[in-house]
Structures are given as C-alpha cells and as structure tokens.
Amino acid sequence: MPDEISEAIEEIGGLENLAAHVPTAQQINKQAKIHHVLSDKTRLLIMWALNCCDLCPCVLVSFLKIQNTRLSYHLGVLEDAGLVRSYPKKNWKIYTITRLGREVLACSHDIGAGVSKEMKRVDGTEKLI
Numbered sequence: 001m002p003d004e005i006s007e008a009i010e011e012i013g014g015l016e017n018l019a020a021h022v023p024t025a026q027q028i029n030k031q032a033k034i035h036h037v038l039s040d041k042t043r044l045l046i047m048w049a050l051n052c053c054d055l056c057p058c059v060l061v062s063f064l065k066i067q068n069t070r071l072s073y074h075l076g077v078l079e080d081a082g083l084v085r086s087y088p089k090k091n092w093k094i095y096t097i098t099r100l101g102r103e104v105l106a107c108s109h110d111i112g113a114g115v116s117k118e119m120k121r122v123d124g125t126e127k128l129i
Contacts, residue, residue: 034104037081043074050084050097051105
C-alpha cells in the first residue's frame with residue numbers, strides 16, 4: 001500500500017477506526033432513500049417549484065402538466081422522505097418544502113446551476129435557490 005495511504009489510515013486511528021469516520025448503516029440507508037427519491041425528474045421539479053413558494057396541487061398539476069394521480073404519488077414519495085410536507089388551508093391542501101428539502105437542494109444547486117436568484121416564500125421569509 002502507498003505510504004500516503006498508510007499515513008492517512010494511521011491518522012484516523014487505524015483501519016479499525018475507519019467506521020467511526022463514516023456514517024452509520026442507518027444514516028447511509030436514509031441518504032440512499034433521499035438520493036433515490038431525487039433521482040426522478042418530476043420530483044426534482046416539484047422540489048424546485050416548492051422552493052420558490054408553497055403551492056397547492058392544482059398549481060403543481062398545471063405547472064408540471066401531469067395527472068392528479070401521478071402528482072399525488074410523487075408528493076407522497078417526497079413526504080415519506082421528509083423533503084416536503086403539507087398543511088390544510090381552508091378547503092385546500094398546501095405543500096411546502098422542509099428544511100431537509102432546502103438543504104438537499106442547496107447541496108445540488110451547483111450541479112444544476114442555472115437557478116441562482118433570491119426568492120420570497122408565501123410566508124415572507126427569504127431564501128436563496
């Protein structure tokens with residue numbers, strides 16, 4: 001093994017200590033689930049749209065040009081992953097991006113760099129996308 005690799009392993013306390021420097025199996029499973037959820041273009045579009053402002057399904061259906069059942073499926077997947085949540089507003093169900101959802105988009109922002117301007121949410125808070 002190259003000297004620099006041996007030295008690096010020694011610096012972290014040996015090969016037996018490597019596990020202490022990587023995520024747990026549970027954390028890896030959660031990351032894998034999120035990456036799987038984000039591997040779908042429709043779900044990514046939903047995330048970016050919700051990053052701009054909270055939206056109701058009727059707007060998302062119109063924006064995405066998909067059927068209600070398909071949108072419902074994708075929103076359910078995003079909610080199960082903890083990336084979006086919904087809340088009632090009179091007779092409406094409104095969807096919003098979660099803190100985790102914003103963090104995930106912020107991490108992937110440079111990959112899809114074309115969208116980098118400041119936006120205001122419906123609740124008046126500012127965030128960068």
